[in-house]
Amino acid sequence: MRPYQVLRSVFIFLLATKLLGRLQYVLRYEGLRSYLLRLLTPYLKMLPMVRAKLDKEMQKTMTELRAKFSQDLTSPCTALPSKGMEKEELLKLMDQRKEQDTKNWINGKITGAVYHGGQEHYDFVGQVFSRWAFCNPLHPDLHPALRQMDSEVVQMVINMYHGGPDACGSFTTGGTESILMAMKAHRDWGEETKGITEPNIVICTTAHAAFDKAGKYFKIQVRKARPDGDMAMDLKHMKQLIDRNTVAIVGSCCQYCHGTIDPIQEMGKIALKKNIGLHVDCCLGGFLVPFMEKAGYPLPPFDFRVPGVTSISCDPHKYGFAPKGSSVVMFSNKELRRYMYCYLTDWSGGIYATPTMVGSRPGGPVAATWAAMRRFGEDGYVQTTREIVGATRTIAEGLKQIDDLRLVGRPEVCVVAFDTKKGAGFSCYAVADCLKQLSGWELATCQNPPSVHLALTLLTAKHAESFVKDVKAAVARVKESPKLYNSTAGVYGMAATLPQGFIEDAVGAYIDAMSEAHESAAPAA
Known part of the structure; x- marks a missing residue:
C-alpha cells in the first residue's frame, strides 16, 4: 500500500471505531430514538410552521395559567406604597392571605406537602422561628447559640441513622440541596483520589429528580438503571452501568413515586467491591424509617449500619415536623464531607468558605428544627x-x-x-x-x-x-x-x-406564569 492509502485506511478505521463506540454508548445509556429526537428537536423548532404553532400554543398556555394564578389574588400590589402601611392593616392582610392558603389543605385531603397540620404545633414552632429569623449561621461568632443548635440538629440526625464516631454532616435548606452537596462531594472525591474527570452516577429511574439536577449543575453524567417488578433498583442492570468513571450509586429509602425501598444492603456490597460511593436518599422517609422498628414495622438495615453507605440525605421539614427549609446531609467520614466544601482563599474580601451551597441563610429554620425535634423526642x-x-x-x-x-x-x-x-x-x-x-x-x-x-x-x-x-x-x-x-x-x-x-x-411557560406578579386595579396608595 502507498503511504496515503495507509493513512486513509487508518483514518477510516479510527473514524469507524469512534462511531461504533458512540453508537454502543447511545444504545446502552440513552436509546437510539431518544438520541435522534434530542438531536433533531432544535432544528424542528426552527421550522417556521413548527415555530408558529409553538408560539400559538405557548401564548394560549400562558393566558390560561395567568387566569389560574390570578383567580385567588388578595389585594394585588406590585409597587412600594408611597407611605408605609400601618401594622394593624398589614396584619389584617396577612390573615386574609393565610386563610386563603390554609383552606387548600386543612381538610387533610392532599398528598404530602403539609406533614403535621396542627395549629398548636405551628404556633409553637413559629414562636421559636421568629426569635432567630434575623440571625445568620454564616456568622457563628455573633450567634454561638445558633451554631450550637445547628450542630446539635445534625448530630441528633446522625445518631438516628447509626453514624459511627467519624460520621458527620451539615444542615441544608432542603432535600435537593442535600442531594446536590452529596453528589458534589462524590464528584470531587472521584477526581482527586481516582483522577476521574468525566464522572457518572448510577441511579434507578425512580430516584428523585434532584439527582438529575445535580448532573446538570455539576457536569455529572446520570445513568439510569431500570426498576424491577416492585419498582426497586434492578441490581443486574445497575452493575452493567457501572464503569471506571462511576463515583457513586444511589438508593432510595423510600422513593417518592411508589414508596418502594431499594435493596440498600446489596448495593452496599457492590459499592465496596467497586470502591465507589453509595448515597441513600431518605429525604421523604427521613423521620419515619429510623423509628419503624420500634413502631412495629421492622425494616432491613438501610443506614450507616450497612457497610458501603457513604452519605445519606434526610429532611426534618417533612415528618420531623420542622419548618420548611430544613434538611441534613450526612457523610460516613469527615474526609468525604470536605469535598463538599467551597473554599476561596484569595478573594479580596478575605478568606471565604462555606460548607454547603448557600452563604447567608436564616437562623429561624435551624432553631425551630432543633425545638421541634426536642419537643417530639423519640x-x-x-x-x-x-x-x-x-x-x-x-x-x-x-x-x-x-x-x-x-x-x-x-x-x-x-x-x-x-x-x-x-x-x-x-x-x-x-x-x-x-x-x-x-x-x-x-x-x-x-x-x-x-x-x-x-x-x-x-x-x-x-x-x-x-x-x-x-x-x-x-x-x-x-x-x-x-x-x-x-x-x-x-x-x-x-x-x-x-x-x-x-x-x-410548556413547563418553562408554567414557571414563567407562576413567577409573574399581577397588577392591582388601582395604583399603590
Missing part, C-alpha cells in the same frame, strides 16, 4: 410513625380489594401508588380527576409507568378508611362515564408522544 416520632405507616398499610390493603386497580411498587413506608389494570377501560389519571371532583382529594401524578399516589401525613392518616371508600366511588363513577374525567390523562398522553424539548417549552 417516643413522639415512634407514635407518629405508627399512625402514618399503619394508615399507609390500611389504604394499600383496601385498594387491593378494588377489582380494576393494582398497586404500583411496595407501600412500605408512607406512599401508596396505584394504576388501573390492563383492560379496565379507563386510566388512573381519570380516577384521580374524579376523586378531586367528587371528594376533594388531591393526588400526585407520576409517569413511566403511569400511576397516581398518595403520600400520607398526620392529616391524611386520620382519613385512611374514608379514602378507600372515596376511591371505590370514583372508580364506579369513572366506569360509567370515562370520557368525563380525562384532563390529566390528556396532558400525560400528550407528554408521552412529544420530544422532551417541546415539553420543556
Whole structure:
C-alpha cells in the first residue's frame, strides 16, 4: 500500500471505531430514538410552521395559567406604597392571605406537602422561628447559640441513622440541596483520589429528580438503571452501568413515586467491591424509617449500619415536623464531607468558605428544627410513625380489594401508588380527576409507568378508611362515564408522544406564569 492509502485506511478505521463506540454508548445509556429526537428537536423548532404553532400554543398556555394564578389574588400590589402601611392593616392582610392558603389543605385531603397540620404545633414552632429569623449561621461568632443548635440538629440526625464516631454532616435548606452537596462531594472525591474527570452516577429511574439536577449543575453524567417488578433498583442492570468513571450509586429509602425501598444492603456490597460511593436518599422517609422498628414495622438495615453507605440525605421539614427549609446531609467520614466544601482563599474580601451551597441563610429554620425535634423526642416520632405507616398499610390493603386497580411498587413506608389494570377501560389519571371532583382529594401524578399516589401525613392518616371508600366511588363513577374525567390523562398522553424539548417549552411557560406578579386595579396608595 502507498503511504496515503495507509493513512486513509487508518483514518477510516479510527473514524469507524469512534462511531461504533458512540453508537454502543447511545444504545446502552440513552436509546437510539431518544438520541435522534434530542438531536433533531432544535432544528424542528426552527421550522417556521413548527415555530408558529409553538408560539400559538405557548401564548394560549400562558393566558390560561395567568387566569389560574390570578383567580385567588388578595389585594394585588406590585409597587412600594408611597407611605408605609400601618401594622394593624398589614396584619389584617396577612390573615386574609393565610386563610386563603390554609383552606387548600386543612381538610387533610392532599398528598404530602403539609406533614403535621396542627395549629398548636405551628404556633409553637413559629414562636421559636421568629426569635432567630434575623440571625445568620454564616456568622457563628455573633450567634454561638445558633451554631450550637445547628450542630446539635445534625448530630441528633446522625445518631438516628447509626453514624459511627467519624460520621458527620451539615444542615441544608432542603432535600435537593442535600442531594446536590452529596453528589458534589462524590464528584470531587472521584477526581482527586481516582483522577476521574468525566464522572457518572448510577441511579434507578425512580430516584428523585434532584439527582438529575445535580448532573446538570455539576457536569455529572446520570445513568439510569431500570426498576424491577416492585419498582426497586434492578441490581443486574445497575452493575452493567457501572464503569471506571462511576463515583457513586444511589438508593432510595423510600422513593417518592411508589414508596418502594431499594435493596440498600446489596448495593452496599457492590459499592465496596467497586470502591465507589453509595448515597441513600431518605429525604421523604427521613423521620419515619429510623423509628419503624420500634413502631412495629421492622425494616432491613438501610443506614450507616450497612457497610458501603457513604452519605445519606434526610429532611426534618417533612415528618420531623420542622419548618420548611430544613434538611441534613450526612457523610460516613469527615474526609468525604470536605469535598463538599467551597473554599476561596484569595478573594479580596478575605478568606471565604462555606460548607454547603448557600452563604447567608436564616437562623429561624435551624432553631425551630432543633425545638421541634426536642419537643417530639423519640417516643413522639415512634407514635407518629405508627399512625402514618399503619394508615399507609390500611389504604394499600383496601385498594387491593378494588377489582380494576393494582398497586404500583411496595407501600412500605408512607406512599401508596396505584394504576388501573390492563383492560379496565379507563386510566388512573381519570380516577384521580374524579376523586378531586367528587371528594376533594388531591393526588400526585407520576409517569413511566403511569400511576397516581398518595403520600400520607398526620392529616391524611386520620382519613385512611374514608379514602378507600372515596376511591371505590370514583372508580364506579369513572366506569360509567370515562370520557368525563380525562384532563390529566390528556396532558400525560400528550407528554408521552412529544420530544422532551417541546415539553420543556410548556413547563418553562408554567414557571414563567407562576413567577409573574399581577397588577392591582388601582395604583399603590
